Amino acid sequence: MAQQQTLRLRINGQETPLTLDSRVTLLDALREHTDLTGAKKGCDQGQCGACTVHVNGERVLSCLTLAAQADGAEITTIEGLAAPDGTLHAVQQAFLAHDAFQCGYCTPGQIMSAVACIREGHAGSDDEIREYMSGNLCRCGAYTHIVAAVREAADQLQGAAHESL
Ligand code: FES
Numbered sequence: 752m753a754q755q756q757t758l759r760l761r762i763n764g765q766e767t768p769l770t771l772d773s774r775v776t777l778l779d780a781l782r783e784h785t786d787l788t789g790a791k792k793g794c795d796q797g798q799c800g801a802c803t804v805h806v807n808g809e810r811v812l813s814c815l816t817l818a819a820q821a822d823g824a825e826i827t828t829i830e831g832l833a834a835p836d837g838t839l840h841a842v843q844q845a846f847l848a849h850d851a852f853q854c855g856y857c858t859p860g861q862i863m864s865a866v867a868c869i870r871e872g873h874a875g876s877d878d879e880i881r882e883y884m885s886g887n888l889c890r891c892g893a894y895t896h897i898v899a900a901v902r903e904a905a906d907q908l909q910g911a912a913h914e915s916l
């Protein structure tokens with residue numbers, strides 16, 4: 752028998768209590784039980800990366816994460832990436848500048864993945880970016896532009912981190 756559970760998720764800095772069937776994935780909790788539809792469902796089987804969000808700062812596939820596993824955790828979705836005044840994150844800005852998307856369906860996952868990829872220190876070269884972004888599929892074939900965008904954002908963010916040392 753399915754059980755209802757009340758979870759306390761912190762989504763983009765806001766306490767979000769949700770009472771859900773214990774089988775609900777984090778992706779469906781976000782998309783169907785809050786108004787956050789940025790994370791996309793491309794496969795629901797962990798193979799495409801369209802559902803990538805951050806849980807406690809780490810990239811996860813939200814289609815393979817039960818909402819219950821994220822109880823009490825800090826979740827960041829694409830909607831929470833820009834600054835409160837609307838200033839885009841460096842990765843969002845770089846995706847625009849480099850035309851790193853066409854249909855935009857893979858883009859929230861690509862961007863969340865790229866932010867984590869840079870934070871993990873896996874954006875040192877184009878080859879490394881290609882490898883560590885390979886969990887995010889793009890049917891529009893924007894890969895070359897995605898690598899360029901991640902490279903630029905990484906240089907910018909790492910440069911900024913260096914200056915603040
Ligand atoms: S929808 Fe999660 S990996 Fe495809």
Ligand code: FES
Nearest residue numbers: 853857889890891
């Ligand atoms: S921009 Fe269309 S799937 Fe990537």
